[in-house]
Amino acid sequence: MAIKDWPLRERPRERLLSDGARSLSDAELLAIFLRTGVSGKSAVDLARELLARFGGLRPLLAAQRQTFCEAPGLGSAKYAQLQAVLEMGRRHLHEQLDRGSPLLSPQHTGQFLQSRLRDYPYEVFAVLFLDNRHRLLAFEELFRGTIDGASVHPREVVRRALQHNAAAVILSHNHPSGVAEPSEADQRITMRLRDALALIDVRVLDHLIVGDGDCCSLAQRGLL
Numbered sequence: 025m026a027i028k029d030w031p032l033r034e035r036p037r038e039r040l041l042s043d044g045a046r047s048l049s050d051a052e053l054l055a056i057f058l059r060t061g062v063s064g065k066s067a068v069d070l071a072r073e074l075l076a077r078f079g080g081l082r083p084l085l086a087a088q089r090q091t092f093c094e095a096p097g098l099g100s101a102k103y104a105q106l107q108a109v110l111e112m113g114r115r116h117l118h119e120q121l122d123r124g125s126p127l128l129s130p131q132h133t134g135q136f137l138q139s140r141l142r143d144y145p146y147e148v149f150a151v152l153f154l155d156n157r158h159r160l161l162a163f164e165e166l167f168r169g170t171i172d173g174a175s176v177h178p179r180e181v182v183r184r185a186l187q188h189n190a191a192a193v194i195l196s197h198n199h200p201s202g203v204a205e206p207s208e209a210d211q212r213i214t215m216r217l218r219d220a221l222a223l224i225d226v227r228v229l230d231h232l233i234v235g236d237g238d239c240c241s242l243a244q245r246g247l248l
Contacts, residue, residue, distance in 0.1 A: 057102075155192075195228060197234070206242055
Protein backbone atom coordinates (compact mmCIF):
# COMPACT_ATOMS: atom_id res chain seq x y z
CA MET A 25 0.00 0.00 0.00
CA ALA A 26 1.34 3.43 -0.94
CA ILE A 27 1.96 5.87 1.93
CA LYS A 28 -0.65 8.26 0.51
CA ASP A 29 -3.25 5.57 1.24
CA TRP A 30 -2.23 5.23 4.89
CA PRO A 31 -4.26 6.87 7.66
CA LEU A 32 -3.13 10.46 8.06
CA ARG A 33 -1.69 9.95 11.57
CA GLU A 34 0.53 7.11 10.33
CA ARG A 35 2.21 8.98 7.48
CA PRO A 36 5.82 9.93 8.34
CA ARG A 37 5.67 13.46 6.92
CA GLU A 38 2.45 14.31 8.71
CA ARG A 39 3.75 12.82 11.97
CA LEU A 40 6.94 14.86 11.67
CA LEU A 41 4.93 18.06 11.22
CA SER A 42 2.62 17.32 14.13
CA ASP A 43 4.95 15.60 16.61
CA GLY A 44 8.46 16.65 15.53
CA ALA A 45 11.30 14.79 13.84
CA ARG A 46 12.40 13.05 17.05
CA SER A 47 9.15 11.08 17.13
CA LEU A 48 10.05 9.22 13.93
CA SER A 49 12.04 6.03 13.56
CA ASP A 50 15.18 5.82 11.42
CA ALA A 51 13.15 4.14 8.67
CA GLU A 52 10.50 6.86 8.72
CA LEU A 53 13.09 9.65 8.56
CA LEU A 54 14.82 7.91 5.67
CA ALA A 55 11.48 7.42 3.91
CA ILE A 56 10.88 11.18 3.97
CA PHE A 57 14.30 11.68 2.39
CA LEU A 58 13.59 9.02 -0.28
CA ARG A 59 10.15 10.51 -1.01
CA THR A 60 9.08 7.50 -3.12
CA GLY A 61 9.46 3.76 -2.98
CA VAL A 62 9.98 1.26 -5.79
CA SER A 63 7.60 -1.09 -7.54
CA GLY A 64 5.58 -2.97 -4.93
CA LYS A 65 7.23 -1.22 -1.96
CA SER A 66 6.41 1.98 -0.15
CA ALA A 67 9.14 4.45 0.80
CA VAL A 68 9.03 3.11 4.37
CA ASP A 69 9.41 -0.51 3.16
CA LEU A 70 12.33 0.53 0.99
CA ALA A 71 13.89 2.47 3.87
CA ARG A 72 13.70 -0.60 6.14
CA GLU A 73 15.39 -2.72 3.48
CA LEU A 74 18.15 -0.17 2.99
CA LEU A 75 18.81 0.06 6.73
CA ALA A 76 19.08 -3.72 6.91
CA ARG A 77 21.33 -3.82 3.84
CA PHE A 78 23.77 -1.21 5.16
CA GLY A 79 23.54 -2.23 8.81
CA GLY A 80 21.92 0.92 10.13
CA LEU A 81 21.50 4.62 9.46
CA ARG A 82 25.06 5.72 10.11
CA PRO A 83 26.72 3.18 7.74
CA LEU A 84 24.23 4.20 5.06
CA LEU A 85 25.02 7.90 5.51
CA ALA A 86 28.76 7.19 5.49
CA ALA A 87 28.71 4.86 2.45
CA GLN A 88 30.98 5.59 -0.49
CA ARG A 89 29.28 6.85 -3.63
CA GLN A 90 29.53 3.62 -5.63
CA THR A 91 28.21 1.45 -2.80
CA PHE A 92 25.41 3.92 -2.09
CA CYS A 93 24.32 4.18 -5.72
CA GLU A 94 24.25 0.41 -6.24
CA ALA A 95 21.41 0.03 -3.71
CA PRO A 96 17.82 -0.13 -5.04
CA GLY A 97 15.96 3.17 -4.97
CA LEU A 98 19.15 5.19 -4.68
CA GLY A 99 21.48 6.72 -7.26
CA SER A 100 23.64 9.74 -8.03
CA ALA A 101 20.85 12.27 -7.50
CA LYS A 102 20.01 10.87 -4.05
CA TYR A 103 23.71 10.70 -3.19
CA ALA A 104 24.14 14.38 -4.09
CA GLN A 105 21.08 15.32 -2.01
CA LEU A 106 22.37 13.34 0.95
CA GLN A 107 25.82 14.91 0.82
CA ALA A 108 24.21 18.36 0.70
CA VAL A 109 22.08 17.55 3.76
CA LEU A 110 25.09 16.20 5.69
CA GLU A 111 27.21 19.23 4.83
CA MET A 112 24.43 21.58 5.94
CA GLY A 113 24.35 19.74 9.25
CA ARG A 114 28.12 20.11 9.66
CA ARG A 115 27.98 23.81 8.82
CA HIS A 116 25.10 24.31 11.25
CA LEU A 117 27.20 22.79 14.04
CA HIS A 118 30.15 24.96 13.03
CA GLU A 119 27.99 28.09 13.16
CA GLN A 120 26.87 27.15 16.66
CA LEU A 121 30.53 27.10 17.71
CA ASP A 122 31.21 30.33 15.84
CA ARG A 123 28.59 32.58 17.45
CA GLY A 124 30.92 34.02 20.06
CA SER A 125 30.01 31.78 23.00
CA PRO A 126 33.02 30.49 24.97
CA LEU A 127 33.75 26.77 24.64
CA LEU A 128 33.70 25.62 28.22
CA SER A 129 32.91 21.89 28.10
CA PRO A 130 33.98 18.84 26.08
CA GLN A 131 30.30 18.12 25.38
CA HIS A 132 29.96 21.50 23.67
CA THR A 133 32.59 20.67 21.06
CA GLY A 134 32.28 16.89 20.95
CA GLN A 135 29.23 16.84 18.69
CA PHE A 136 30.91 19.10 16.16
CA LEU A 137 34.15 17.10 16.19
CA GLN A 138 32.27 13.85 15.72
CA SER A 139 30.47 15.24 12.67
CA ARG A 140 33.81 16.27 11.15
CA LEU A 141 36.15 13.42 12.12
CA ARG A 142 34.22 10.27 13.00
CA ASP A 143 33.79 8.76 9.54
CA TYR A 144 37.34 9.12 8.22
CA PRO A 145 38.92 5.68 7.52
CA TYR A 146 42.30 7.07 8.63
CA GLU A 147 43.45 9.22 11.53
CA VAL A 148 43.00 12.98 11.21
CA PHE A 149 44.52 15.39 13.72
CA ALA A 150 42.67 18.70 14.05
CA VAL A 151 42.88 21.80 16.21
CA LEU A 152 40.34 24.32 17.45
CA PHE A 153 42.11 27.67 17.84
CA LEU A 154 40.54 29.93 20.50
CA ASP A 155 40.91 33.51 21.70
CA ASN A 156 41.52 34.54 25.32
CA ARG A 157 37.80 34.15 26.08
CA HIS A 158 37.83 30.65 24.60
CA ARG A 159 35.80 31.69 21.55
CA LEU A 160 36.47 29.90 18.28
CA LEU A 161 38.90 31.56 15.90
CA ALA A 162 39.39 28.66 13.49
CA PHE A 163 39.11 24.91 13.07
CA GLU A 164 41.80 23.20 11.01
CA GLU A 165 42.51 19.60 10.04
CA LEU A 166 46.30 19.70 10.12
CA PHE A 167 47.57 16.14 9.73
CA ARG A 168 46.29 12.97 8.10
CA GLY A 169 47.66 9.48 8.50
CA THR A 170 46.89 5.84 7.94
CA ILE A 171 44.52 3.71 9.99
CA ASP A 172 47.40 3.23 12.43
CA GLY A 173 48.16 6.86 13.20
CA ALA A 174 48.96 10.37 12.03
CA SER A 175 52.33 12.07 12.12
CA VAL A 176 51.83 15.21 14.21
CA HIS A 177 54.44 17.98 14.02
CA PRO A 178 54.44 20.38 17.02
CA ARG A 179 56.28 23.06 15.00
CA GLU A 180 53.36 23.29 12.54
CA VAL A 181 50.79 23.51 15.35
CA VAL A 182 52.80 26.34 16.94
CA ARG A 183 53.06 28.13 13.59
CA ARG A 184 49.29 27.95 13.02
CA ALA A 185 48.58 29.12 16.58
CA LEU A 186 50.77 32.19 16.00
CA GLN A 187 49.08 32.93 12.67
CA HIS A 188 45.64 32.83 14.31
CA ASN A 189 46.90 34.80 17.34
CA ALA A 190 45.36 32.08 19.47
CA ALA A 191 45.43 32.18 23.25
CA ALA A 192 44.33 28.56 23.68
CA VAL A 193 43.68 25.42 21.65
CA ILE A 194 41.65 22.25 21.83
CA LEU A 195 43.38 19.31 20.18
CA SER A 196 41.42 16.48 18.59
CA HIS A 197 41.82 13.39 16.49
CA ASN A 198 39.76 10.37 15.53
CA HIS A 199 40.31 6.67 16.11
CA PRO A 200 39.16 4.79 12.98
CA SER A 201 38.82 1.66 15.13
CA GLY A 202 35.87 3.37 16.84
CA VAL A 203 37.43 3.01 20.30
CA ALA A 204 37.96 6.43 21.88
CA GLU A 205 40.36 5.30 24.60
CA PRO A 206 43.63 7.30 24.58
CA SER A 207 46.81 5.38 23.81
CA GLU A 208 50.22 6.03 25.32
CA ALA A 209 51.21 7.66 22.01
CA ASP A 210 48.17 10.00 22.30
CA GLN A 211 49.26 11.04 25.78
CA ARG A 212 52.87 11.59 24.69
CA ILE A 213 51.99 13.84 21.74
CA THR A 214 49.59 15.78 23.97
CA MET A 215 52.39 16.52 26.41
CA ARG A 216 54.77 17.48 23.58
CA LEU A 217 52.23 19.89 22.14
CA ARG A 218 51.37 21.31 25.56
CA ASP A 219 55.05 22.03 26.25
CA ALA A 220 55.70 23.47 22.78
CA LEU A 221 52.66 25.76 22.89
CA ALA A 222 53.48 26.89 26.44
CA LEU A 223 56.63 28.53 25.03
CA ILE A 224 54.40 31.00 23.14
CA ASP A 225 51.87 31.33 26.00
CA VAL A 226 49.15 29.24 24.32
CA ARG A 227 47.23 26.92 26.64
CA VAL A 228 46.08 23.42 25.66
CA LEU A 229 42.61 23.18 27.17
CA ASP A 230 41.87 19.62 26.13
CA HIS A 231 42.56 16.81 23.70
CA LEU A 232 39.38 15.11 22.51
CA ILE A 233 39.55 11.68 20.91
CA VAL A 234 36.65 10.89 18.59
CA GLY A 235 35.39 7.33 18.51
CA ASP A 236 32.31 5.59 17.23
CA GLY A 237 29.53 7.52 18.93
CA ASP A 238 31.49 9.13 21.74
CA CYS A 239 34.45 11.36 22.59
CA CYS A 240 37.10 10.91 25.25
CA SER A 241 38.41 14.04 26.99
CA LEU A 242 41.98 13.79 28.24
CA ALA A 243 41.35 16.79 30.48
CA GLN A 244 38.44 15.02 32.17
CA ARG A 245 40.61 11.94 32.60
CA GLY A 246 43.27 14.02 34.34
CA LEU A 247 45.77 13.27 31.59
CA LEU A 248 46.51 16.87 30.60
